[in-house]
Amino acid sequence: MxxxxxxxxxxxxxxxxxxxxxxxxxxxxxxxxxxxxxxxxxxxxxxxxxxxxxxxxxxxxxxxxxxxxxxxxxxxxxxxxxxxxxxxxxxxxxxxxxxxxxxxxxxxxxxxxxxxxxxxxxxxxxxxxxxxxxxxxxxxxxxxxxxxxxxxxxxxxxxxxxxRGLGRQGKGIQEARFVGIAGAPGAAIGTAVVVLPPADLDVVPDRPAEDVEAELKRYQTALAAVREELQTLSAKLANQLRPDERALFDVYLMMLDDAALSKDVVQLIKGGQWAQGALSQVIRAHVDRFEQMGDPYLSERASDVRDLGRRLLAHLQQERQQTLVYHDNTILVSEELTPAMLGEVPEGKLVGLVSVQGSGNSHVAILARAMGIPTVVGAVDLPYAKVDGIEMIVDGYHGEVFTNPGAVLRKQYGEVVEEERQLTQGLESLRSLPCVTLDGQRMPLWVNTGLFADVARAQQRGAEGVGLYRTEVPFMSNERFPSEKEQAAIYREQLAAFHPQPVTMRTLDIGGDKSLSYFPIKEQNPFLGWRGIRVTLDHPEIFLVQVRAMLKASEGLENLRILLPMISGVLELEESLHLIHRAWSEVRDEGVNVPMPPLGVMIEIPAAVYQIRELASQVDFISVGSNDLTQYLLAVDRNNPRVADLYDFLHPAVLQALRQVVDGTHAEGKSVSICGEMAGNPLAAVLLLAMGFDSLSMNATNLPKVKWLLRQITASKARELLDEVMRIDNPHVINSTLNLALRNLGLGRVINPAAAVQA
Incomplete structure (x- = not known):
């Protein structure tokens, strides 16, 4: 059967x-x-x-x-x-x-x-x-x-x-909706431009080479053409990305020069196979090896190798990637978007991205957030090859894509896009103003950074500090562990850019869906495995080098805060603090006179919620990682489209856990902040204010919306709303209650620009 x-x-x-x-x-x-x-x-x-x-x-x-x-x-x-x-x-x-x-x-x-x-x-x-x-x-x-x-x-x-605009009986229909994963916030209306593979490696036939030398020459010509093409694309993105972020293109170039890859192709050609057939065999073998490793990061590398192979094959077939017409409002759609594809779109024309595959932490999603492009990934049901040239809406807030939108939906999302534009325009007046409620409660708004592009964006939006600097980003764009000197230079740049405002640097947080090509972690259940502080405590040499680099980078600036990820208990914290004090002593012995920076624990694991007072008593501050805490409390992989609708930070269990963290931290006389998608959601920010969080840290794109809303409400009203929703046992009802209450206050349109459309 x-x-x-x-x-x-x-x-x-x-x-x-x-x-x-x-x-x-x-x-x-x-x-x-x-x-x-x-x-x-x-x-x-x-x-x-x-x-x-x-x-x-x-x-x-x-x-x-x-x-x-x-x-x-x-x-x-x-x-x-x-x-x-x-x-x-x-x-x-x-x-x-x-x-x-x-x-x-x-x-x-x-x-x-x-x-x-x-x-x-x-x-x-x-x-x-x-x-x-x-x-x-x-x-x-x-x-x-x-x-x-x-x-x-x-x-x-x-x-x-x-x-195609046809129903089951062939009659015209208005629109279709496809659900994926929110990759980068925002909404966009535009015309789909589908990037199909320039050549299909899987259907190249075997064929004997009539002239081996000619085939070898054709292959070398293709290599040179693709190398030049990638260098051009890298240069086009130079003003948007810093050198270490553009390093992905260097990785592509290194793959082209990779002895194993080229040597294998050349060997097959010399053995009598034509160039296309040789390339197809080698690329597919490399891709299979990467994919079988079962590691999310290495799977991303497989897509890079496949993309390179397609480009080379296209040149060998003496045809360029299909001639694409980029519209003024281009929504780029592909089965598997790559960073190189973004660089091909003329500047100012790209308004949205849709990828059938990928996760919220893929390279493309990270770049899209840095560039402020609304993105949906993991739209597995979208027949992407059929959408070229049709009108499409991308909702990067909810991870939804609409094709052939009707007049009503187009009008609603048009208002969302216009509202976002007006919010951005009104930024100048908000930038220099503090985030203070109508009854005088101050709420510092910080940003999450990792890419160099985040710095300018954060400063344009009036950020008051960095609540989370993801140090793994420089590690991920490297081909080896960066040295202490290299790390110190990167960290110094970040600290100096925001000085004298505080910069909270999270120690290396790899594992889960973040891995390093040169340090692969292969596990059946990576989110419950070797990740975060568990990795660095097992490798103190990596941890000590990183902490020393942070301390040296902060000399004379003294705005560094160090944050420890994935702490599940007091023992891990004590081990971490011991290593940090050791690194501090070593740095001081070298003559670098820096004070011990404030140290903090990231609350992401339910176990840490129940030990909050014990943990808070040993550090200077607490920071909640709302993305992982929600994921672990609800046992929902937030990158999995099948269960994405179960992932909801307004779930009563999440709200109760957050309240417990705030109360426990304050009972120990320490400050508590929150970073992650929840902090950047204006609706949730009202509840976080009411709970007593001392600062909110978010994606820079969301900061003006959060600031605007918190400046339009009183803290006492926020506490009333919190008391009301804490008695509700359904996250959807909580969401509706908040939306209704804020709409009644005349604040509905800015809560979440796409929320009204969903309602």
């Missing part, structure tokens, strides 16, 4: 449209199960009726005509109950309904299984037989497995139809 299932799915995947896919399903399932009838009914969202869309065994003229509501017929029963129905004698069931127009005889036995995709019932798959018998367990299991496997395929085929 497994082989049968696999073959059916492969055949359905290759179908040109939904009609063809459904035809294959009913034919193959009927054959596989030896039944006399197999039919597919799909739920039409407009009429809320199950419509017969394909059949083998019933009258085909009934397709598209026979339909039933969820509360009639056996099909409606299967759909509404969302479970299979296996009947020996269907006509005896009270919900049985006979449709004469199907030309069906009164088939006795009935087996139906719901087709469900992402909790949405899409339809029902049915098999019927004349003989009166109950389908056995194996047959029922096969049909249930078949419907589960086909749900995604049918959803994809439906989406392709939606993209």
């Amino acid at each position: 497994l082989n049968t299932l696999r073959k059916i799915v492969q055949e359905v995947n290759a179908a040109k449209d939904l009609k063809a896919a459904l035809g294959i399903i009913v034919q193959r399932v009927k054959e596989a199960m030896g039944s006399q009838v197999c039919s597919v009914y799909l739920l039409d969202p407009e009429t809320n009726r199950y419509v017969l869309m394909a059949t083998e065994g019933l009258n085909k003229r009934a397709i598209g005509k026979v339909s039933m509501s969820p509360n009639e017929g056996l099909v409606g029963l299967v759909g509404s109950r969302e479970e299979p129905l296996n009947l020996e004698h269907a006509s005896e069931h009270p919900r049985y309904r006979y449709f004469a127009e199907t030309g069906e005889e009164r088939y006795a036995s009935f087996l139906g299984a719901p087709i469900i995709h992402h909790r949405r019932v899409m339809g029902v798959l049915v098999v019927q037989q004349k003989e009166r018998r109950q389908f056995d367990e194996g047959e029922e299991a096969f049909l249930v497995t078949m419907s589960a496997q086909l749900a995604g395929v049918i959803a994809h085929a439906e989406a392709t139809g939606s993209i």
Whole structure:
């Protein structure tokens, strides 16, 4: 049955449209199960009726005509109950309904299984037989497995139809929505420009080389062309990214010069293979090796190698990547966006990004946040190859993409985009003003940084310090551990840029979805594995070098704060503090006269919440990492599109944990800040203010919105709202309550520009 299932799915995947896919399903399932009838009914969202869309065994003229509501017929029963129905004698069931127009005889036995995709019932798959018998367990299991496997395929085929503006019956429809992961905040309306692979490495045929020397020359010419192309792209992004961020292009160039890669290609050509075939074999072998390592960071490297291979193949085929027409409002769409693709768009034309693959921490997402481009990644259901040239909306707040938007949706998001533009314009008046509530409570607003582009953006928006500097970014853009001197130069640049304001530097936080190519971490469950402080405590040589570099960088500036990530208990904290004091002594022995900077603990693990007073008593400040704390409290991988809707920092458990952290920290007389996406959400910021957080740290893009809202509300009103929502047990109701309350105060439009659209 497994082989049968696999073959059916492969055949359905290759179908040109939904009609063809459904035809294959009913034919193959009927054959596989030896039944006399197999039919597919799909739920039409407009009429809320199950419509017969394909059949083998019933009258085909009934397709598209026979339909039933969820509360009639056996099909409606299967759909509404969302479970299979296996009947020996269907006509005896009270919900049985006979449709004469199907030309069906009164088939006795009935087996139906719901087709469900992402909790949405899409339809029902049915098999019927004349003989009166109950389908056995194996047959029922096969049909249930078949419907589960086909749900995604049918959803994809439906989406392709939606993209083309056609419904199931070929009628025009207004719009389609696809859910992914929020990669970078903001909203954009524009025209999709699809970047397809310039050449397909997987379909290059083997062919003997007629002239080995000529093939070798063609390969060297392609290498030189791609090298020049990458250098040009790197130069185009020079004014937006600092040298170590542009190092990714250097990594590409190093890959081109990689002895193993080129040597293997040359060897195959000399062995008689033509250049294209040799390149295809070598690139695919390298990609397979990277992907099999199972490490998220190395998977990113696999996509880089694949991108390089495609570029080389395109030159070998004497064709450039397809000639793209970049519109004034270009939304770049690809199966797998790469940083190089961003550089190809003329400056000022790129308004949004959509990637079918990738996570919120991919290189592209990091660059998009630094450049302020609304981005959605992980949009796995989007038939990206079909969207070129159509109008599209990117909602980087909620991780949603809309194709063929109707007039209402276009108008709503147009207002969001205009509102964002006005907020940015009004920045000058806000920049120099403090963040103070109407009743005089001060709330310092800090920024999270990591890329050099973040510095200018933060200063333009009036940041009062850095609540989180991600030191792993320079490590990730390197091919080896940066030396103490190299680190000190990078840290000094950051400290000097914000002086005399405080800069909170988090010690190296790798593991989870952040890995280093030269220090791979391969684990089955990386988020619960070797990451953060666990790595650096196991490698004190890395930790000591980094802390010494931070201390030396702060000489004469004295605005450094050191933050320890992923602390789960007092023992880890004591070990870390011991190493920091040791590094401080070593630096002072070298004649660098720096005071001991304030030290802090990052609260990201539930265990730390319950030990907050013990931890706070040993450090100078506490900082909550809301992204990971939410992820661990709710057991939800925030980079997984399947469970993305469960990740919600307004969940009552998260709010209760945050309140406990604030109360425990203040009980020890220490300050507490929060960094992460929650702090940059204006709605949540009102609650954080009410809880008593001493500062909020966020992405610079969100800072003006948070400042504007907090300056329009009283702290006492914020505390009233907090008391109200703490009695609510549903995150969606909490969100609605806050939205309504702030709208009633006349503040609704700036809470989250896209929130009103969602409502």
